[in-house]
Amino acid sequence: VPFHQQWLAAEGAGAFEDYSLPIRAARRGRFHRPDGAPYNYAYQFDAGLYAKYLRGYSEARGVERREGKVVDVALDGESGFVRSVMLESGEAIEADLFLDCSGFRGLLIEQALHAGYEEWTHWLPCDRAIAIPCANSGLLAPYTRAAAQESGWIWRIPLQHRTGNGHVYSSGFLGDEAALETLLAQLPGAPLAEPNRLRFVTGKRRTQWLGNTVAIGLASGFLEPLESTSIHLIQVAIGRLLDLFPTGEWDPLDAQEFNRLMALDYERVRDFLILHYHCQQRDDSAFWRHCREMALPASLEAKLALFRERGMVTQYREGTFLEPSWLAVYLGQHVIPRHPDPRAGGEGVAAVMAAMRAETAALAEAMPPHEAALGVPA
Amino acid sequence: MIGRIGIVGGGVAGWMAALALVRALPGTRIDLIETEGPDWSLGPFGPAEASLPDFPHWLADHGVDENALLRAARGSFALGTAFSGWAGPEADWFLPFGTIGAPLAGTGFHQLAARLRAGGHALRLADFSLAAIAAASGRFARPSDDPRSILSSYGYGLHLDRAGLAATLRAASGIGPAGTFRAFADDQVTLHDGTRIAADLWLDCSGPAALLAGGGDWESWAEWLPCDRVVESWNPAEGVPPPYGHAGAFEAGWQRTVPLVGGQGGALFYASGHLPAQPGAVSFAQGRRTQAWRGNVVALGAAATLVEPLHGWNLALLQNALARLIGLLPAAPGGPEPAEYNRLTAEEADRLRDFAILHYKTNGRTGDPLWDAARTTPVPETLRHKLDLYESRGRVPLYDEELFEAEDWIAVLDGQGVRPRRHDALADAIPEEALAQHASHIRALILDAVRAMPHHGATLRSEGLIA
Numbered sequence: 001v002p003f004h005q006q007w008l009a010a011e012g013a014g015a016f017e018d019y020s021l022p023i024r025a026a027r028r029g030r031f032h033r034p035d036g037a038p039y040n041y042a043y044q045f046d047a048g049l050y051a052k053y054l055r056g057y058s059e060a061r062g063v064e065r066r067e068g069k070v071v072d073v074a075l076d077g078e079s080g081f082v083r084s085v086m087l088e089s090g091e092a093i094e095a096d097l098f099l100d101c102s103g104f105r106g107l108l109i110e111q112a113l114h115a116g117y118e119e120w121t122h123w124l125p126c127d128r129a130i131a132i133p134c135a136n137s138g139l140l141a142p143y144t145r146a147a148a149q150e151s152g153w154i155w156r157i158p159l160q161h162r163t164g165n166g167h168v169y170s171s172g173f174l175g176d177e178a179a180l181e182t183l184l185a186q187l188p189g190a191p192l193a194e195p196n197r198l199r200f201v202t203g204k205r206r207t208q209w210l211g212n213t214v215a216i217g218l219a220s221g222f223l224e225p226l227e228s229t230s231i232h233l234i235q236v237a238i239g240r241l242l243d244l245f246p247t248g249e250w251d252p253l254d255a256q257e258f259n260r261l262m263a264l265d266y267e268r269v270r271d272f273l274i275l276h277y278h279c280q281q282r283d284d285s286a287f288w289r290h291c292r293e294m295a296l297p298a299s300l301e302a303k304l305a306l307f308r309e310r311g312m313v314t315q316y317r318e319g320t321f322l323e324p325s326w327l328a329v330y331l332g333q334h335v336i337p338r339h340p341d342p343r344a345g346g347e348g349v350a351a352v353m354a355a356m357r358a359e360t361a362a363l364a365e366a367m368p369p370h371e372a373a374l375g376v377p378a
Numbered sequence: 379m380i381g382r383i384g385i386v387g388g389g390v391a392g393w394m395a396a397l398a399l400v401r402a403l404p405g406t407r408i409d410l411i412e413t414e415g416p417d418w419s420l421g422p423f424g425p426a427e428a429s430l431p432d433f434p435h436w437l438a439d440h441g442v443d444e445n446a447l448l449r450a451a452r453g454s455f456a457l458g459t460a461f462s463g464w465a466g467p468e469a470d471w472f473l474p475f476g477t478i479g480a481p482l483a484g485t486g487f488h489q490l491a492a493r494l495r496a497g498g499h500a501l502r503l504a505d506f507s508l509a510a511i512a513a514a515s516g517r518f519a520r521p522s523d524d525p526r527s528i529l530s531s532y533g534y535g536l537h538l539d540r541a542g543l544a545a546t547l548r549a550a551s552g553i554g555p556a557g558t559f560r561a562f563a564d565d566q567v568t569l570h571d572g573t574r575i576a577a578d579l580w581l582d583c584s585g586p587a588a589l590l591a592g593g594g595d596w597e598s599w600a601e602w603l604p605c606d607r608v609v610e611s612w613n614p615a616e617g618v619p620p621p622y623g624h625a626g627a628f629e630a631g632w633q634r635t636v637p638l639v640g641g642q643g644g645a646l647f648y649a650s651g652h653l654p655a656q657p658g659a660v661s662f663a664q665g666r667r668t669q670a671w672r673g674n675v676v677a678l679g680a681a682a683t684l685v686e687p688l689h690g691w692n693l694a695l696l697q698n699a700l701a702r703l704i705g706l707l708p709a710a711p712g713g714p715e716p717a718e719y720n721r722l723t724a725e726e727a728d729r730l731r732d733f734a735i736l737h738y739k740t741n742g743r744t745g746d747p748l749w750d751a752a753r754t755t756p757v758p759e760t761l762r763h764k765l766d767l768y769e770s771r772g773r774v775p776l777y778d779e780e781l782f783e784a785e786d787w788i789a790v791l792d793g794q795g796v797r798p799r800r801h802d803a804l805a806d807a808i809p810e811e812a813l814a815q816h817a818s819h820i821r822a823l824i825l826d827a828v829r830a831m832p833h834h835g836a837t838l839r840s841e842g843l844i845a
Contacts, residue, residue: 244771247771247800247801247802249800251771254771257763306714306718309709309714310713314718316778317777338709339713341709342707343704
């Protein structure tokens with residue numbers, strides 16, 4: 001019987017998160033690399049510095065960086081492939097394969113090749129963000145905070161040298177100035193820069209690999225950073241591209257398979273994000289009422305119905321988020337199944353659960369503080 | 379709440395269901411009602427059953443002693459299935475239980491093999507499978523748990539006498555039959571002696587007859603899987619049974635052979651349009667029930683999905699169905715469980731259908747009308763996509779609920795002689811010499827390991843399974 005079913009059927013078994021070592025450790029500000037233990041970790045970092053690091057790494061291995069503004073894209077008349085990009089300097093850069101990493105506007109995939117865009121704003125209505133870094137205050141939390149607001153949510157990502165903050169909101173429900181005010185009022189430290197305003201349309205490029213051009217990153221689509229999936233999706237796309245790397249004869253099947261798999265990834269992350277918005281009891285704004293009442297994608301509707309009724313998490317082969325992630329959101333959002341597994345319960349279960357809870361607490365307690373694990377002063 | 383479950387069918391499927399339910403649901407009353415006639419609960423496919431490597435694990439999880447079962451069911455071990463006559467009238471190949479080769483620098487072995495072949499090296503994938511080499515030389519020992527050992531690179535299935543298997547499962551379940559089936563009406567079964575039995579949920583394990591589930595819609599696979607007649611057989615034989623089953627194609631179908639201690643269980647599958655009626659032939663319709671779970675009746679085994687057992691997959695389908703059913707036991711009336719069960723069951727059956735069709739679609743028997751037609755018949759879209767991608771560049775896309783992994787698909791495709799037009803660009807990044815070295819290293823490891831392995835007969839003898 002799955003653990004969460006036992007927990008659902010048990011009485012007085014404490015909070016679900018009491019049985020999660022990463023949550024316990026995060027709440028206590030502690031961290032230790034798993035060394036084979038059954039939990040994972042990820043990073044919080046400055047994306048600009050990360051890009052700089054990658055640039056140095058790549059250049060040291062022979063990647064040549066050419067700076068310039070692309071003013072024109074030359075397409076092959078017959079195949080429609082991108083032959084070259086023309087820089088403002090007049091220089092043309094040719095290649096067999098182009099990766100469009102130009103961000104949301106999709107310089108090649110959209111502006112030159114018109115791949116088309118599938119909008120998901122009816123399910124994920126946020127379309128603006130304001131980001132602003134501020135000074136650190138207090139301890140370095142080993143987790144990202146996503147706090148729901150009246151018409152969106154605010155992220156807080158603590159780094160060693162500063163804290164990243166941002167307000168993701170829906171312009172249909174909240175004005176830009178009000179959004180900024182809300183963000184500034186909640187900054188945990190003094191602002192370190194001017195606010196950076198972003199606009200986006202949630203969705204994905206209809207075709208992410210078209211001809212000899214593969215869109216990677218925001219050029220391939222946009223999903224808000226609620227579950228920090230952007231870099232993950234970049235990683236997945238790179239892996240799939242290497243798996244299906246063109247061999248020179250351009251069999252359209254390569255692109256077709258890449259697009260099929262990436263669409264699955266995007267749709268499954270999309271459903272996971274929608275879940276956060278849909279399953280809530282907030283009655284304080286039109287935004288949340290809208291999210292609660294909106295029609296869901298059929299794929300999510302079925303998953304949610306199965307969990308609501310029976311506490312079961314739909315499993316599949318491709319997809320970023322596995323059962324523990326879905327459980328955390330379902331239960332975190334108070335989606336409590338009407339009927340747990342009829343097999344749950346029985347003699348001895350309560351004692352086993354109590355022991356698990358105590359062990360989880362003790363293991364979290366034994367971890368060093370996050371600062372110590374990073375080797376920075378607390 | 380389900381307080382009482384009735385099972386109709388006292389064959390392998392019924393007793394396996396009984397054992398699984400008794401262990402998973404100690405508080406639930408389980409009644410098993412026997413049916414008359416031969417045990418076709420997994421299909422009329424011969425008196426012997428072959429399993430995939432997950433079955434021994436299932437037995438261990440359900441408290442069945444493997445050696446006791448082997449003794450009761452004249453059993454022996456299986457390292458895979460030999461296929462002859464499929465890739466061509468005289469060609470054969472082996473589908474092993476275990477890995478083939480090993481990846482190098484993140485590139486799959488079959489991609490490396492494609493690169494070597496492009497460089498003029500002739501090779502056979504099965505030569506890089508420990509299970510295949512051990513099978514060919516008649517050797518068997520249970521695999522090692524040590525992941526660093528090459529002896530952990532394979533698994534094993536079992537060959538079992540159907541009646542002995544059913545009897546062992548029955549004994550392990552600890553329950554006896556409630557009586558013999560006469561009729562089913564108004565959610566109640568009437569026994570031969572007139573007793574009526576009620577249950578909250580009925581499991582139909584009565585085979586193709588589908589005594590309870592029979593009224594529902596059936597999705598036919600006949601356009602892709604042409605065999606519609608089968609003749610069961612038993613041939614006594616002396617000596618040590620080979621540690622693998624055999625599927626031999628001929629003009630009008632194929633012959634299944636499952637070797638046991640003391641004889642071979644067999645089944646001759648053929649298409650009625652291509653061979654005159656054979657004595658003892660039974661007709662059967664390959665396909666699946668559109669809804670395996672309808673109302674309070676769940677069809678299991680051949681009552682749910684009827685597909686010729688090219689590889690020992692029928693026990694695996696049943697195993698998965700039982701696990702799914704137990705996980706989705708209705709908690710309240712009108713819940714979502716049956717729909718989810720049907721979605722997963724249909725998905726799994728359709729992917730298995732694709733795997734079975736693959737053997738026909740890629741056959742190399744030119745000139746035989748049945749096989750020529752099988753080669754040219756358009757296949758389901760899901761299989762088409764797999765074939766296209768494999769033929770293009772040796773990749774096998776897997777969908778949800780696949781029973782077989784990419785490696786199994788590749789073994790069949792390669793055995794049937796399907797060669798990708800291109801190989802992964804990444805394989806080109808490895809020097810050819812390093813590839814050749816990698817391949818010969820694996821080959822040497824396997825040969826050494828097989829040389830040190832006892833013969834199948836010696837293992838059977840040391841376990842007390844043969845004299």
